[in-house]
Amino acid sequence: MPELTMGELTRILRECAGEGEGVAHDGEFADTLFTDLGYDSLAVLETASRLKRDYGVELTDDEVVDVGTPARLLELARRQIAARS
Amino acid sequence: MNAVVVTGLGVVAPNGLSTEEYWNATLAARSGIGRITRFEPERYPATLAGEIRGFEPAAHLPGRLVPQTDHSTRLSLVAADEAVRDAGLDTGQLPEYGVGVVTANSAGGFEFGHQELDNLWRKGPEYVSAYQSFAWFYAVNTGQISIRHGLRGSSGVLVADEAGGLDALAQARRLLRRDLDAVLTGAVDGSLCPWGWIAQTSTGQLSTAEDPALAYRPFDERAAGFVPGEGGAILVVEDEAKARARHAPRIHGRILGHAATFDPRPGTVPADDASALTRAVELALADAGAVPDDIDAVFADAAGVPHLDRAEAAALGAVFGARELPVAVPKTLTGRLCAGAGPLDVATALLALRDGVLPPAAHTQPSPRYGLRVVVGRPLELRLRAVLVVARGLGGFNSAMVVGASH
C-alpha cells in the first residue's frame, strides 16, 4: 500500500464517490467540508470502507458522521496507522 | 375531466441518444441491433441486443452521480433531463408538491447488482459498495430523477414486466387528475450484463439468430423470438389547462385512455388466448371515449414469438374487425426494451402524430395469416388523430393506451 497522503486520500475519494463539485483549489481542498465538496455521508462511508480494506483503519459511526473534512479524515486514519506500527 | 397532455419528450434508444436523433434514425429504418459488446456473448444462446453505444456518462452527468448509479439509471437521468428541457419546465415555478415522478422498471440496476454480487462472493462482504443499498433496486430511477430535479410531489414505481411502462404513464395521469401539476414519467430499462442476460435467455423467447437482419421479425412466418435492448423514454405530462397557463412551449399530444388486464392462468386457456388483451384494448378505447373507427394506427407489442403474435393479432382483429389498420413496429429497430418499450412507443406515436407519418418495421415480411397491415419498407404518410399503443409483459400482463394529436 502506498503511504496515506492527502494526494492518495483524494484519489480514493474520487474513485469511491466521483469528482467533487466544490470550487476549492488544491490548497483549500483538505480543509473544506465534505458537504461543500459535494460529498455526502455515503461518499464518506464508501471512502471509510476502502480505508479499512486497504489500510486497516476502522472509523466508528460517530467518526464517520462527524469527520467533516478530508484533512480531519487523513489525521484520524494516520493516527490509527501510526498506533499500529 | 381535464385533458392530460405530453409537453416534454426525452428518448434514449439504441438507434439514437435524443428524441430527434432517434426519430430520424427510426424514419430511416436505421437499426441499433448488433452483437453484444458489453461482454463476450460467445457462450450464450443469444448474442444480439439493442445496445446504446458510445454513451459517456461524464459528458451528461455530474461526477458525483457516476459511482452510485447503474448504466440504466444514468440513461434515465439523461432522458429526464431532455424531457424537462423540452417541456421548458421550471420546476421552481410550480407548487412545492406539484410535480411527481412515476417510472416503471423491470429488473432494476441489474448490472450494478451483478458487480456487487461479484464483489461479495469473490472478495467478501467488506467489498460491497455502500451504493448497493439503492443503486440496484427498482425504485432507483424515480428516486434519482426526483432528487436531480427537486421534485417532491406524489411519486411511484411500477413493475409489470414489459407492460409496466404504460402503467406508469397511466399512473401519472391518475396523479394529475388528483392534485399534481406535472409528472415526469416513463421508463428507461435494460440489463445487458452476463447475469441479466442468462435470466433473459432462460425464457427461451430470445432470438438465437446471429444476423441482425434475421433476428427479430414479428408477424413474419419466420418469427422465432425477439432481441432485447436497453433504453426507453421519459415524458413530461401535465394537466392541459395548467400547461397552457404556464405557456408550455409545445404540446406533443394527449394521453386519452388506458387499461390494464391480466391473462388467465396458463394451462387454463390456449397459449394464444387473447381474451384479456382484447379486454384491455376495449377498455382503453372506452376510457378514451373512443370507438374503434377513431383509431388510425396501432403500435404493436410485437413479441416476435408466434403464439404471442397470434394472440395480439386476434385481439386487434376482435376490436377493429376487417379494417386495414396500419400497424407500426419501430421496436424492430431497437429490440424490446423491457419496461422502456411502452413509453418509447408512446413517444414515437406522438412524433408520428406530429409529423403524420408511421415509421417502417425493419426485417419483417408480414405474413397474411395475421391479417395485419404492418408498415414495412418505407414510412407511411397519413393523417393521424389517435393511435393505440399495446404492451404485454411476460406472465400475462396486458396494457393498452390511446394517445391523440395535440389539436
Next chain:
Amino acid sequence: MARDVVITGVGVVAPGGIGSKPFWDLLVSGRTATRTITHFDASPFRSTVAAECDFDAQAEGLTAEEADRLDRATQFALVAAREALEDSGLAGDGPDPCRTGVTLGSAVGCTTSLEREYVVTSHGGRDWLVDPDLAVPHLYDYFVPSSMAAEVAWAAGAQGPCSVVSTGCTSGLDAVGHAVRLIEEGSADVMVAGGTDAPISPITVACFDAIRATTPRNDEPATASRPFDRTRNGFVLGEGCAVFVLEERERARARGAHVYAGVGGFASRCNAFHMTGLRPDGKEMAAAIETALDEARVRPDEVSYVNAHGSGTKQNDRHETAAFKKALGDHARRTPVSSIKSMIGHSLGAIGSVELAACALAIENGAVPPTANLYEPDPECDLDYVPLTAREARLDVVLSVGSGFGGFQSAMVLTRPGRAEQ
C-alpha cells in the same frame, strides 16, 4: 358518486407467527421475534441479527413444486393472500375475475433466489461470465418481480389490473394506496393488495452493513431493535408479508362482509433530498400526513393512534417525531405512537402492509401495540411511544406512515367501520 374502499380480509406472514391471529398475539404480548440470523452463516457480517419467519411452505399448503420454484417472498404472498381471501369470504366463490386486480409491494423482489442462483451460475462467485447451462428454467421469474404479483393473481383468479409497486420501504403502504385508487376510479371492485419481502440474504445484509444502517448489537439479538430509544443504533432486518382484500364499500355491504376498517385517505411525497438520507424537519412526511387526513376528512386531533415507521435508526426516529409534531400539532403529544419494528424488525417493502395489518387489527381488537425495548427514551423523541406494554383503547382513526430509500414518504388513514356514515 364517490366509491369508498374498505378492508374485508387480512392475511399475515410475520416473524413470530404465520397468520393474523398469532401475529396480533405477538404484538400485544410485547414479545420480540428478533434473533441471530439462521438463514445463512452471518458471522462474517457487521450485523448478524434479523427477524426471521419460521415458515414451512408445504406445511402452509403450498405444493412441493411451489416450495421449490417460488421465491420465499412469493410463497409468503400466496399464503397471506389465501388467508385474506378466506377471511373475506371471497375464496372459492370468487368475485368477477375481470373486476378483480392485484397490487403487491416489494422493495427487493426475489433477491434471495437471485443471489442463490447467482452463486450457482457463477461457480461460487468465481466467474463474471455466468454459466447459462446452470440457470434454472424459471430464472426470469426471479429477475422481474412482477412474477410475484402474477402468482397471486392466478391464485386469486384475478384478471383485472395487476402489478408490483416498488417504492423501497414504502412499497407495502403504496401498493395498498394504489389498489385503493383503482377501486375508487372504477377499474376494479375488489383488489388483493399487500406487500412482501424476504430479504435476509448475504447481499442485502452486506449492503446495509456498508451504510451502517442495521444495528451491530449482535450480542443482544432479542432486544436489538430499539425504536425511539436513546441507545438505538440501527434497524433490524426482517421478512414477512401482509395481504388485504379491499372492496368497494357498497359491494362489501351488499354481501354482508365483515369490515375491519375503511381506507379514509392516502398520500405520498418525495423528499428529493437524498437516496438514503432524511431532512431532519420531517417536512415531506408531514405533508403526506396532512394530505391523507384531509382526504379522510378528519382533524389531526381525531387521530387515535399512529403506527410509526420507527425503524430504530438515529435519523429516522428524529425525522419522524418532527413530522408528527408538524402534522398533528399539540395532539402529537397526546396520541399514542408505536413501532412494531421493535418486535418484528423491518421487512423493507412488506413492512408498510404488515404495519397496516397491525392497524386494522388494532381497530378490530381495541388495543394499541407497544414499542418493545423502549427503556431509555431519547430526549429528542419526546412523544408517547407506548413503551413495552400494549394498551386497550377504542380506536376510531388510525394513521400509518412509512419512509423509504429514494425519499418516499407515505401516509394512510384507516377509520373504524361505520365512522364515515356517522
